Amino acid sequence: MKYFTKIISVVALLSLLVSSLSGCGQTNDSNASSSGTVATSTSEYKYGKIDIPGKDGSLCGAPIYIAYEKGFFAEQGFDVNLISADTETRKIGLNNGTIPIVNGDFQFFPSIENDVKVKVVDGLHYGCIKLLVPTDSPIKGVEDLKGKKISVDEIGGTPHQVASVWLEKNGISAKQEDGEVTFLPFSDGNLAVEALSRGEVDVAALWDPFGSVQEKTGNYRVILDISTDEPFAGKYCCFLYASEKLLDESPEKVAALLRAYRAAQNWISENPEETVDIIINGNYAQIEDKELAVELVKSYAYPSTADRAESVTRVHDNVLYFAQQLYQIGYLTTDPETFAKEAYADVDINLGS
Template identity: 45%
Template sequence: MLNIHGRVVKGAAILCTLIAVFAFDACSVKTSGSSSASGDSKATSTTYKYGTIEFPKSSSLCSSPIAIALELGYFKAEGINAKLVTADAETRKVGLNSGRFPVTNGDFQFFPSIEEGVSASVVGALHKGCIKIAVKEGSSIKTAKDLKGKKIGVDEIGGTPYMAANMWLGQAGLNVDKNNSDVTYLPYDDSSLEFQALQNGDIDAAALWDPLPTVEEQKGTVDIIFDLGSDPTFAKHFCCFLYGSNKIIKEKPEEMAAILRALNKARNYIAAHPQQAAKIIAEKKYSSITDVTLATKLFKDYDYKVQDNEDAAIKSDVQYFTDQLKNIGFLKTNDTTKLADTIYQKIDL
């Protein structure tokens, strides 16, 4: 999963956000140079069937299939000269909306944005689990109910760790209404500061993206009380999806299918060869994780393998998280089945 962090935007505000970000798109996107596996920076549409296609990159392991598809030539084999660019969260949404980015990775945090009008759909899956809730080592807090009346650190109010924590707490019977919650959330822009706050006692728990909670657990500084990838309620569900631009789906369906075929090959490679994939990611600096052993462990935990009859599983998981987000007040719809059908779109590969 990419660390894609966005806030829930309501009403006409999303239109203003889209227009504003689009206007400054050239300032917020940085190209990392040619990223074709062969390093051919002069590739043309006559060389590649679909020409040069940009993909947003991130330092998280969630987006590893994009890097692996590039490095192992899966994109090239599908007629794509892939180029990775740096883009912030809002620019990714605008890129999907306009068709600049045909595909990006993301999680259920995108659902509210789609409900508000971002023209994108879930077109594939990536993996399961990458968010954990940590408490100080030896803490008496062991369960969701133990967090009642406590303070929880998050990267941002409305971000994915925040949503995941609320879903877990809500299922345990705690009140997660934004205006009358049984817990208090404190945002930290820097995850290191969030861990420091945990150790200092400023917060009672920290909801975070991997790898930081796993690293701290290995150091013996924290206990993990919630793992999105192993918790019985969430473990079997994809949390990180592939989002496709509706413009590309409609106007260039063959291109969309080619992209997804390349990414599925990359997912299967990661599943079959986690250590080799981890070495590629670390050596090429595609991730902030440089510890190959840790990256290998996380690759195994996340289960990247393409499933048999995966379309049905993806559709089911989109429905699951749509229901969960509605339950904690992050979606306005009264018909979650209709919304889930809007969010998910099957692509003929």
Template identity: 30%
Template sequence: MVQIMRTKIVSLLLIIILSMTAVIGCGKKNQSTDEDSAQVAVEETTEDSNGETVIDGDKTTDDYTIKVGYGGSLCEAPIHIAYEKGYFKEQGINVELIKLNPGTGFDAITTGKVDVNFALLASLVDPLSNGLPAKITTGVHTGCDKVLVKADSSIKTAKDFVGKKVGVASYTASPYVFLRRVLADNGVGVTVENSEVEFVVYGAADLPLALENGAVDAIAMNDPSAYIAANEYGFTTLFNSATDKPYDEQYCCSIYMRNEFIEAHPELAEKYTIAIQKASAWVQENQEETAKIQVENEWVAGDAVGNAEVLKTFNYIPSAKGAYEAFEIVANQMQEIGMVNEDVDIDKLVTNSFKLFEGLPEEFK
């Protein structure tokens, strides 16, 4: 009887040991399977803009969808290309593109309607000095602003603007800032105390007709509208920020983001900046293809051939440092001509207006 009992105990112990071994074995198998799955997730592939396979190793764990504002202008090409050619996807970020009405970008950022937006650098100086809750992360390109006169105009130089009337879209628009800077650089009074030129606001679409009808002596506009107006009415381009020194080396358009988004999603903010920078570099090398993509996908108006000619006058050399330096130059000059309050500390304004990410590609920092 004792022998039988001993045999049963031994048998029971063997069953327990075998069961534990099986459990341990299953645990190891499951762990191996999980590791294999993780490896597959890291090496999940996509196709880049050239149809080549790339490893999507930069995919972020933050699945927040970035709300991207855009207005439909030609120079927003990097946003359009980042979407169409997969640069957002390459960075592993989700985006929702939201079309904004003209002049509503700052409100959209302030209210949280969008997280990021695209704007002319000069137009950001005054809002940022007055508390716009946002930061610039990179410059995108130079160019954009033009001043047009009629072909038979008596205005040939900056000095000829004295006593003349100029049409602008608004008193904060980049072309208006550009012209005031040009005039000030050439000794023409544009301050409140000494204003030798009269500026008049018209709807952007009405500016060409105002010049054609003689209501104003010159107009300040952005491309591609300026390019189209010059061709349609035979206007002469007197000043061009894309080609006139020293303005041709100063960044015009930039990416800016609301502070709350940067604080809550710093990784996404950096990856979005990188995607735009890479798309900008692609635009620089492929202006004609860019213009075709923009028109075919209804991102912008106009025709691809004409738009490509305008894009060729811009210099898409994305740079965070370049935007920082240009912002400082513009802010100082705007203060000198009375467009920024004299109490504003420009050095602090510049520092507080930027978020410079460490992870940007070296060529774009």
């Protein structure tokens, strides 16, 4: 996700998912879900109407769709209006409190360092980025990447950061000036794959679902899957970020939102197939390969209630971990311990319940 959203080629997603702009525009009225649940009056909601960005067509947004469709937001007192919002709109809304919460990956950490007024309040899911090579490539792992060219969506974007962390952890400099690897930006995933197939780059760092779609063709194989491979395995790549203004003025609202998200995450962990059905029926994304979509939802390991009980400090620990990694490769300048302390807020989930 670039900061808060993943920008994925529309053409690429025709293989599995495309950002459902027209569909999302036609559905998701704030008072009616695709399952027919209707609220008669905003006055029935304890916390009233709020806007939450939730129309980017990404599987990463599944907890938003499920919390909306299954009534978890409503149960916690919110009349939610799902909106489209670009990165700058989200930043402005978070700063002034008109957007209470968003999901995003660790690429947003530098924005926190640059004074965007948000706090990490929870983890969302595990990784959704893969590094691919052609099936017949001699490259087997990170040790083979010295001197190679790697395509990324943008310099400084999350796939670039992921590849950089992987390289640096294994003794290969990711700094362009050192010349041990070369990063080439391709804003369109299709162009990146074309370059890979022609040998113009050696590796492509791709967002899901596009990376998984390409793997499934049999023409490419994965050398790094951040949902399962070190140094990313078992760690959140995407988090929930809450408005600092809302946290200061109405922490009970943030707690209520987290209860809704957690209920949705738990439901997804128990019902991945039905989750994909709801996404399809609600036009949150267009899915051509349902089986692959279900596999991806499972691989993201949305945390269940039991998962959270086993590791109550996981979110803070993951924020600290990725702050350390980004600090080591030069994307953060703040001491990681200090950054994690300032960037993470431990919200009492029972506030206002």
